[in-house]
Amino acid sequence: xxxxxxxxxxxxxxxxxxxxxxxxxxxxxxxxxxxxxxxxxxxxxxxxxxxxxxxxxxxxxxxxxxxxxxxxxxxxxxxxxxxxxxxxxxxxxxxxxxxxxxxxxxxxxxxxxxxxxxxxxxxxxxxxxxxx
Amino acid sequence: xxxxxxxxxxxxxxxxxxxxxxxxxxxxxxxxxxxxxxxxxxxxxxxxxxxxxxxxxxxxxxxxxxxxxxxxxxxxxxxxxxxxxxxxxxxxxxxxxxxxxxxxxxxxxxxxxxxxxxxxxxxxxxxxxxxxxxxxxxxxxxxxxxxxxxxxxxxxxxxxxxxxxxxxxxxxxxxxxxxxxxxxxxxxxxxxxxxxxxxxxxxxxxxxxxxxxxxxxxxxxxxxxxxxxxxxxxxxxxxxxxxxxxxxxxxxxxxxxxxxxxxxxxxxxxxxxxxxxxxxxxxxxxxxxxxxxxxxxxxxxxxxxxxxxxxxxxxxxxxxxxxxxxxxxxxxxxxxxxxxxxxxxxxxxxxxxxxxxxxxxxxxxxxx
Numbered sequence: 001x002x003x004x005x006x007x008x009x010x011x012x013x014x015x016x017x018x019x020x021x022x023x024x025x026x027x028x029x030x031x032x033x034x035x036x037x038x039x040x041x042x043x044x045x046x047x048x049x050x051x052x053x054x055x056x057x058x059x060x061x062x063x064x065x066x067x068x069x070x071x072x073x074x075x076x077x078x079x080x081x082x083x084x085x086x087x088x089x090x091x092x093x094x095x096x097x098x099x100x101x102x103x104x105x106x107x108x109x110x111x112x113x114x115x116x117x118x119x120x121x122x123x124x125x126x127x128x129x130x131x132x
Numbered sequence: 133x134x135x136x137x138x139x140x141x142x143x144x145x146x147x148x149x150x151x152x153x154x155x156x157x158x159x160x161x162x163x164x165x166x167x168x169x170x171x172x173x174x175x176x177x178x179x180x181x182x183x184x185x186x187x188x189x190x191x192x193x194x195x196x197x198x199x200x201x202x203x204x205x206x207x208x209x210x211x212x213x214x215x216x217x218x219x220x221x222x223x224x225x226x227x228x229x230x231x232x233x234x235x236x237x238x239x240x241x242x243x244x245x246x247x248x249x250x251x252x253x254x255x256x257x258x259x260x261x262x263x264x265x266x267x268x269x270x271x272x273x274x275x276x277x278x279x280x281x282x283x284x285x286x287x288x289x290x291x292x293x294x295x296x297x298x299x300x301x302x303x304x305x306x307x308x309x310x311x312x313x314x315x316x317x318x319x320x321x322x323x324x325x326x327x328x329x330x331x332x333x334x335x336x337x338x339x340x341x342x343x344x345x346x347x348x349x350x351x352x353x354x355x356x357x358x359x360x361x362x363x364x365x366x367x368x369x370x371x372x373x374x375x376x377x378x379x380x381x382x383x384x385x386x387x388x389x390x391x392x393x394x395x396x397x398x399x400x401x402x403x404x405x406x407x408x409x410x411x412x413x414x415x416x417x418x419x420x421x422x423x424x425x426x427x428x429x430x431x432x433x434x435x436x437x438x439x440x441x442x443x444x445x446x447x448x449x450x451x452x453x454x455x456x457x458x459x460x461x462x463x464x465x466x467x468x469x470x471x472x473x474x475x476x477x478x479x480x481x482x483x484x485x486x487x488x489x490x491x492x493x494x495x496x497x498x499x500x
Contacts (some may be wrong), residue, residue: 012279018286025295057275086278088325089271090336107282108318111289 003118005030007049009040009066010084011058015107019053019084022111037061041069044076051118053105056085056096064099071100080122084109151232151253154239159184162239162248171230195230196222212238212246218256231256266332270325277321285314316451323453327438330460337380337464341488344377344384344416345370348407351388355396362401366392370409375487377416383461384485390454391420391481397450398424398479415467415484427473435471458483 006028010016020031032047034040036058044052052070056063063083070076082103083096096104103121105114142163145152151168155161161179164187169176172190179187191197197219214237221230232253239248288311291299299307329335345368352366359366377384388407395405399422408419427435436459439452462469462483469483 012283014283015279015286018283018290021290021295022286025290025293086275086282087271088274088278089329092271107278108285109282111286112293 002027003050003115003122004028005032005047005049006118007032007034007040007044007047007052008084009034009037009052009058009063010055011035012055015055018111019114022114025111026115028115035059037063037066037069040066044070044079049079051122052079052081053084053118054081054101056083056087056092064095067096067099067101080125082118082121148252150255153187153251153253154248155184155251156248157246161187168253191221194224196224210246214238231260263332266328267334270328270332270334274321274325278318281314281318281321285311285318288314320451320453323451323457327453327457327460330457330464335383335464337383339378339380341376342379342381342384343374344379344409344418344485345374347379347381347384348388348409348418351385351392352407354385354389355392358393359396359405362396362399362403364396364399364402365404367404367406368409369406371411374409374411374416377465377485378488379465379485384465387458387461387483388418388420390458394450394454395420395422395424395479395481398422400424411487412484414487416487417482417484419480419482421478421480423478426475426477426479427471428475432471432473436469 003023006023008016008019008031010019010033016033020033023031030049032043032049034043038060040052040054041061054063054067058066063085067081067083070079070081077100080103081101082105083101084105084107085092085096086107087093087096088106093104102125103118105117105121109117145163145165146167148165148167151171152163152165153161153168154163161182161184164172164174164176164179166176169179172194174190214235216233216235218231218233221232223229233256234251234253236249236251238246239250241247288307290296292304292307292311348368348370352368356366392405392407399405403423405423406419406421408417408421410417410419436455438456459469462485465485467483467485469481471479471481473479
């Protein structure tokens with residue numbers, strides 16, 4: 001099972017590259033990047049990604065608020081959101097899930113298993129990708 | 133002389149920055165000091181001899197008080213213990229909040245008879261502010277350290293996976309050193325933050341009744357592959373039944389796993405690491421025993437200190453915080469932990485947790 005289109009919302013250019021390479025390694029074809037929450041909200045409607053990987057600490061609009069707005073919009077509410085963040089405290093994880101995310105992955109992550117972790121989280125919620 | 137002494141005592145109490153209230157055995161107010169009178173807005177002289185209930189009513193009129201305030205101030209004349217509680221008072225119609233620690237102790241006369249009780253109220257706003265700043269630091273430090281580590285670890289892992297093409301043996305060896313130390317640094321960051329949270333009282337234990345055997349067996353399963361690498365046998369000795377303990381399962385497993393990992397790391401190949409569970413003095417005792425080189429006597433007292441690794445332990449890849457975290461977690465569970473060791477004769481780490489019910493059984497071995 002492989003994801004085909006992922007929207008990564010991340011302001012750190014180095015981490016963008018690592019995520020991109022790690023997912024490419026597992027055959028993900030389209031990895032689109034938004035630099036912050038505002039850009040994510042502006043482009044997500046036209047992209048229809050399989051999943052949004054969302055950082056928390058970003059300029060303009062943070063990840064929590066971005067997720068809240070994605071879930072409040074009927075056009076984007078069904079797109080699964082997974083936080084990929086260095087915010088590792090229990091209350092931060094709780095908040096992320098309360099905002100409607102289907103999963104929470106911590107940085108530093110293992111680039112060799114990132115794809116599998118995303119798929120596992122999506123399958124848990126019944127949002128897994130269709131068989132290729 | 134007595135009058136001079138009385139006046140001196142009153143003067144001392146009035147000089148205290150903390151509030152003080154003394155009541156007699158019939159719950160009549162003996163004394164309110166200046167600091168408390170100022171906060172509550174009363175004249176000291178008017179309150180001496182009046183019933184405590186009136187004072188509580190006044191507090192209730194002026195502040196949103198803790199619902200159990202009355203219970204706290206109602207005291208048993210036979211209670212000779214010293215008690216300490218933290219409370220929060222919100223000013224009604226205002227925005228002031230008082231975070232207060234109440235220390236109460238018996239008031240005795242010259243012959244040592246209990247004649248009443250003294251309540252002292254310390255302003256905890258400064259402590260609260262420091263706690264808040266510490267929490268903020270933990271959150272920021274956690275994020276700021278993890279972010280660059282993500283790029284470093286991710287890049288090294290990807291190169292080692294062959295993503296960027298073939299690499300020479302030397303390059304691979306050097307990158308593996310970087311990878312190993314990167315992982316170590318991440319463990320260190322996690323440990324520092326974990327310990328800081330425990331010390332700041334920021335972990336919320338999810339207490340539930342648990343048979344410690346379950347936690348130990350689960351932890352043994354988790355370290356099995358580490359033990360297998362050195363062909364170390366893991367053995368559990370336990371009674372047929374043990375009383376339950378009221379613990380946070382994940383945190384107690386963290387304690388046992390840490391002790392087991394240490395025991396395995398310091399054991400000779402093909403050795404044995406034993407876990408002994410028992411009921412001792414109303415506590416469930418867990419003892420992790422290894423056949424390692426032991427800890428020198430002069431280092432035994434420091435073993436739970438931060439970054440206090442014994443002489444040869446750095447090579448084992450520890451962060452130097454594991455046992456400090458273990459001790460802090462056992463303390464959080466109102467338990468106690470200690471170590472017994474002799475050079476070249478192995479080490480025993482022993483911790484006890486208060487049992488929540490009594491059901492002793494006869495000890496017997498079972499292998500894992």
